[in-house]
Amino acid sequence: MSDPSLLKSEKRVLPTLNDDGTRRWLKPKHAEGRYDTARKVVGWGLIVLFVLLPFWKIGGHPAIWLNLPERQFVFFGKVFLATDTEVLLLGMLSIFITIFLLSALLGRVWCGWGCPQTVYMELVYRPVERFADKMAKRFGQRSLASTFKYLAFLLISMGLAHTFLAYFVSVDVLAQWMVSSPFEQPAAFLIMAGTVGLMMFDFAFFREQMCTVICPYARLQSALLDKHSLIIGYDRKRGEPRGKGATKEIKKKLPLLERQHGDCIDCGACAAACPTGIDIRDGLQLECIACAQCVDACDNIMDRIGAPRGLVRYSSQAILEEGEKKKLIRGRTVVYPFLLAGLLGGLAFAVSTHQSTEVKMLRGTGAPFTVEDGVVRNQIRIRISNRTEGSQSYALDVIGPEGTTLLAPVNPLAVEPNATESALVFVHAPQAAFKQGDLQVKIIVTTDGFREERPFRLLGPMGTGNVKQGKVRSSPPRLKK
Ligand code: SF4
Numbered sequence: 237m238s239d240p241s242l243l244k245s246e247k248r249v250l251p252t253l254n255d256d257g258t259r260r261w262l263k264p265k266h267a268e269g270r271y272d273t274a275r276k277v278v279g280w281g282l283i284v285l286f287v288l289l290p291f292w293k294i295g296g297h298p299a300i301w302l303n304l305p306e307r308q309f310v311f312f313g314k315v316f317l318a319t320d321t322e323v324l325l326l327g328m329l330s331i332f333i334t335i336f337l338l339s340a341l342l343g344r345v346w347c348g349w350g351c352p353q354t355v356y357m358e359l360v361y362r363p364v365e366r367f368a369d370k371m372a373k374r375f376g377q378r379s380l381a382s383t384f385k386y387l388a389f390l391l392i393s394m395g396l397a398h399t400f401l402a403y404f405v406s407v408d409v410l411a412q413w414m415v416s417s418p419f420e421q422p423a424a425f426l427i428m429a430g431t432v433g434l435m436m437f438d439f440a441f442f443r444e445q446m447c448t449v450i451c452p453y454a455r456l457q458s459a460l461l462d463k464h465s466l467i468i469g470y471d472r473k474r475g476e477p478r479g480k481g482a483t484k485e486i487k488k489k490l491p492l493l494e495r496q497h498g499d500c501i502d503c504g505a506c507a508a509a510c511p512t513g514i515d516i517r518d519g520l521q522l523e524c525i526a527c528a529q530c531v532d533a534c535d536n537i538m539d540r541i542g543a544p545r546g547l548v549r550y551s552s553q554a555i556l557e558e559g560e561k562k563k564l565i566r567g568r569t570v571v572y573p574f575l576l577a578g579l580l581g582g583l584a585f586a587v588s589t590h591q592s593t594e595v596k597m598l599r600g601t602g603a604p605f606t607v608e609d610g611v612v613r614n615q616i617r618i619r620i621s622n623r624t625e626g627s628q629s630y631a632l633d634v635i636g637p638e639g640t641t642l643l644a645p646v647n648p649l650a651v652e653p654n655a656t657e658s659a660l661v662f663v664h665a666p667q668a669a670f671k672q673g674d675l676q677v678k679i680i681v682t683t684d685g686f687r688e689e690r691p692f693r694l695l696g697p698m699g700t701g702n703v704k705q706g707k708v709r710s711s712p713p714r715l716k717k
Pocket residue numbers: 468506509510511512513514515516523524525526527528529530531
């Protein structure tokens with residue numbers, strides 16, 4: 237019971253909040269129709285793809301593998317390391333621009349048709365709940381139906397959680413986790429149990445709150461859409477003034493001018509079908525995930541009363557509210573494709589020029605060089621990423637003026653497949669070879685079928701003589717590399 241002393245708001249503050257502040261549990265009424273059928277085809281296709289992808293192996297790796305513990309990412313046979321910043325950055329930017337472009341053109345199509353939250357909620361969990369509710373109504377066994385529902389939710393959540401985890405640990409490791417005792421692998425067991433718990437929490441309890449409260453995409457909507465973007469909207473001009481009398485007027489085939497009402501019969505079917513609890517007749521709202529359930533619900537009503545379909549339909553604000561025409565070419569629909577093409581081109585180049593070995597060199601920390609007995613010593617950190625499928629031993633050497641040598645605590649440096657190792661090496665060079673404090677040498681990294689000669693600028697004293705710690709310089713040398 238709500239407190240009568242509390243001021244009542246004129247309108248519902250949040251679609252999922254009752255007047256007394258308690259959660260308004262939504263049980264949307266399923267509306268069948270052309271969009272519902274199309275969404276089922278797309279949604280089940282995505283579910284099948286999601287389940288099968290971790291089993292698909294290319295070059296010995298899963299097609300998609302986000303191997304966070306080893307900081308590797310595998311996409312369709314290509315292995316990327318966390319150090320592949322340019323590829324990862326270009327990939328992330330391409331994803332963002334694709335989302336911007338899709339939103340500008342098709343509105344929240346991802347939310348309604350592709351997002352796993354919507355797909356699993358509406359195609360898997362919700363039908364189970366409806367079935368349990370139907371059984372409870374028919375046989376009057378509420379607690380039995382509720383037990384069945386939560387058991388089914390638990391089983392689905394287990395399947396979903398394990399599929400999700402397979403993307404991070406691979407199916408092979410997951411299979412080992414699943415057959416071993418929780419006491420043998422407590423960490424693995426806790427990860428699996430925690431993920432199942434999160435899925436249960438999300439799909440059995442949190443539900444539409446994920447879209448309306450947590451997901452940032454809804455909040456970005458106003459920035460990503462413009463008035464020409466595809467949205468689901470209510471044709472106010474055609475529907476208003478709404479009222480029950482509209483049915484009779486439509487059935488009598490009265491011309492619009494002679495009617496008291498618009499085409500909306502105020503049946504509430506659109507709002508009853510909405511999985512986020514909104515009424516599309518109130519205009520575009522951030523809670524709308526563009527699932528098109530209200531379109532199917534309203535079309536079914538229009539069919540029944542003999543009015544044309546499309547009172548609620550895919551359209552744009554410009555068309556529905558300002559009577560403008562469809563406009564595909566706009567600033568953002570021109571700029572985004574150009575940006576995307578540039579990013580994808582850069583990404584394709586970065587991926588195609590990926591070498592089997594990546595070598596990076598950095599100066600050691602501390603003093604840039606030391607000098608002793610006419611020998612200048614530079615410290616270099618060499619980082620080698622082995623992208624091949626076998627272990628490699630990398631021999632390190634230097635080419636420079638006579639007397640130049642490379643000292644490394646470990647040489648050759650062993651690097652596991654798809655791993656990165658670093659070695660701190662010292663290059664000794666005669667002080668007499670330095671000109672103006674500089675000496676160009678080449679650091680050589682070789683292994684089977686791979687050789688890289690990388691120029692490197694050694695730093696040394698500006699003057700000559702036995703000088704220590706580079707103190708001959710009046711200012712620190714410029715560090716180019
Ligand atoms: S308003 Fe319509 S399209 Fe938007 S979420 Fe509700 S039912 Fe789906």
